[in-house]
Amino acid sequence: MTKLNRVLILTVVLAGLALRRAPSAAANGGATFKVIVQSAFLRGGPSLDAPRVFSVFYNQVYPVTGRTADNSWLQLDEIGWIWSALGEVKGDLSAVPVLAGSAAPSAPDSPSVPAPSAAADSSTTPGVMLKMTITAKSAFVRTAPTASAARSGSVFKGQTYTAVGRSTDAQWVQIQFGNRLGWVWIGVGKLSGDLGALAVTDYVAPGETNNAWASGTSSTAPWIPVITPYMRAVYEASPQAGHSLNLFAAVGDCNSESQVYLQRVREGRFSFTGHEELRATVDFFSQSFRRDSLATYGGFNSGSILNPDWGNPTWCQRAEGPFDCELRVSQASIVFISLGTGDQYIWRSSEANYRAMIEYALQHSILPVLVTKADSVESVQGGADPDYLNGVLRRLAQEYQIPLLDFWLASRNLPNYGLQRDGFHLNEDGIYLHILVTLQTLDAIWRR
Known part of the structure; x- marks a missing residue:
């Protein structure tokens, strides 16, 4: 041939x-x-x-x-x-x-998204709960109770989810969707009971208390992570690796420095009005509020936080960067990772840096909590796609099945999104909200 x-x-x-x-x-x-x-x-x-x-x-x-x-x-x-x-x-x-024929949806092989739960865990979704059966052919789940909010998934006819709340205008229902909460329009499904029995769980401004999520012992706000059994298992196993369940660490940039963050709680400059239940959370983690993190500093980014050149020579070992040094010294069981603002010019390498932090924490039996940011300076100054880094964080949280505190979503209803005129430093409203959602996330993790 x-x-x-x-x-x-x-x-x-x-x-x-x-x-x-x-x-x-x-x-x-x-x-x-x-x-x-x-x-x-x-x-x-x-x-x-x-x-x-x-x-x-x-x-x-x-x-x-x-x-x-x-x-x-x-x-x-x-x-x-x-x-x-x-x-x-x-x-x-x-x-x-x-x-x-019909097939009951059960947990998929993908490590990213657990199956919709037929019954919610009452420790993470307190109050009245109903079943919502989807009657539309398909519908999007959204991150907030509005048609313009970002899509976080899809639901299909015949599937049943646990409804945990409703919007103020009674047009949207908050459902437990995988390891998170999301919103669907009331018209896409049928509830097993009276819509009015569900708590109002959409946003209220700092200081207001008319919504259930602002006054319950465990928040159901969509930006507060739902703590899955896997996440809780990581947290509860941390003492076996020498960590303490009542200690947490903060890793971050200018918006996580002590004077605009945890120090305010320590010095009594945070108002618990409408959130009295969070005093018990502060008491439980009191030791962590009494010290300043070795891994928060204005200008830190996801690269410098791992660089030994930036380690505090008094506390850090020669090969330790601020991140691993803080985790060793603090003996924390939980670490809040609140970076990204300083990544405006290194955003292409940010994902690899975040993966290194996540995997280091998990390997040391520490529960990492990823925190999105209110700004998008990597887009404004660095040429990245809009909200690029927050998208990376949301995807990594799903992939590793770890908590995501979506501060970006929480800040959408604040004036100027809780930012000063420079577009990246938090203003007073943003600082208050940052502290509040941190405490609510801690509350969701340690309470059973």
Whole structure:
């Protein structure tokens, strides 16, 4: 066989394969599926018991070629099946053929997103809770009770979630969605009871107390992380590695320096009005409020925090940067990582730096809490996409299944987003809110 003939045969074979694998979304109502988790397996059938046949990754888009009757599992490009909550669907699913009966959504293999819970843990979602069954074909879960808020996931007809709160105007329902809370419009589902029985859990300004999340023993605000059994297990195992359950550490930049943060609690300059339950949390972690962190300093970024050249020579060992030095000296079981403002020119390497911090903490049985920031200076000054670093933090929190304190979301209703005129230092409203949500996150972690 001549070389030319071999080339022609190979071309025909490849063309045939390309035609056979051509996306069939157009024939199925244009329905496509975008992966929203770091990675997940496709399976040979709509069940976790089915064999793994393929891997998909964040942001990839596939045509939907089949579905179960309840849309809880979808077949992608005739390759394999995926649990529908791991992505976003665009197009008309009703035009996609039903290839299998209903399948109960159960926990997927992806480490990023646990399955929707049929019953919430009362230690993390206090108060009245109802069931919400989705009756619309599909709907987006959003980070706040408004149609303009960022999408955080998708829900599909027939799925049932735990409803823990409602918006002030009674148009939105807050549901437990994986390891976080999210909002769906009231019209996409049916509640098992009276909407009015749910607590009002949307935002109130600092100092106001009319909303349930501002006065409960464990906040249900969407920016406060829901503490999963895995997160609690990491925290409760920390004494075995020599840490103390009543100690935490703060790692950060100018907005986490003691004088605008923990020192205010220590000196009695934080108002507990409307939040009296948080005094017990401060008492429990009192030793941590009595010391200044070795890893907070104006100008610190995700690179310098790991650099031994920036370690305090009085306390830090030669090879220690401020981050690992603070964790060793503090004996903390929890570490708040509040960086990013100083990453405006190094944002391309920020993800690798955050991964190093997360993995170091977890390897030492310390629970890392990622904290988003109110600014977006990496976009304004450094040329990154809007809100780039906060997006990295949200994705890493999902990937590692660790708490995310979404300060960016909490600050959206503050004047100028809680920032001074320079666009990155917190103003007094921002400082107050930063302290408040820190205490509420601590409260959610240590209370059972």
